[in-house]
Amino acid sequence: MxxxxxxxxxxxxxxxxxxxxxxxxxxxxxxxxxxxxxxxxxxxxxxxxxxxxxxxxxxxxxxxxxxxxxxxxxxxxxxxxxxxxxxxxxxxLPQQLSEDETKAAIEGIKAEVGAASVKDMGKVMAVLKERHGQVIDMSKASALVKAALG
Structure with a gap:
């Protein structure tokens, strides 16, 4: 522990x-x-x-x-x-995901929830936090999600 x-x-x-x-x-x-x-x-x-x-x-x-x-x-x-x-x-802290690993996780979640625009950012962030919240800096992930959906 x-x-x-x-x-x-x-x-x-x-x-x-x-x-x-x-x-x-x-x-x-x-x-x-x-x-x-x-x-x-x-x-x-x-x-x-x-x-x-x-x-x-x-x-x-x-x-x-x-x-x-x-x-x-x-x-x-x-x-x-x-x-x-x-x-x-x-x-x-546990080993954090690299930027490439984070982008890959975001792309997977984006496809899974059917996110197409910035309006869907909340859905993607919720799933991302639930699955990877322990190993991702959510403030950096927010910018990456916004870029992926923009």
Whole structure:
């Protein structure tokens, strides 16, 4: 399980004295704990790895947005800190599909649901997220779906 990998990475970082990596791992564990608390009242709780991947993907998206804002604001030192956190977070995510693999999946789904125009983008995105949500960056996939349907 991914959660166990993260916990063991925390111990390893502590023993090795890797302060930056340890801080990033603790941040991940804190976000997971927050998500666990949110799910206590949920009627149907998804599989643990699904929850962990969702949290990690959200954190990756936040880091990418922060890096972009810091760089445009001339705060390269903060962008570098966010970049190092991003690398730690991404190390726990499952291997992502390449752009070619993503395009192939989109084409298959497009043919399957009979999508012909941008109006059908929602259908394609829904099926894509359901089948490949764990291994695709949905923000990048959105642009690829739009291009495929445009």
């Amino acid at each position: 991914i959660r166990d990998t993260i916990k063991s990475a925390q111990i390893t970082a502590m023993k090795a004295g890797e302060k930056e990596r340890l801080a990033a791992v603790r941040l991940i564990l804190a976000k997971l704990k927050d998500r666990d608390i949110e799910l206590r009242v949920a009627s149907n709780v998804p599989d643990d790895d699904v929850v962990v991947v969702e949290v990690l993907q959200k954190m990756v998206k936040q880091r990418r947005e922060s890096i972009e804002m810091f760089r445009s604001g001339g705060r390269d030192e903060l962008a570098a800190k966010e970049q190092s956190e991003l690398e730690v977070i991404e190390s726990f």
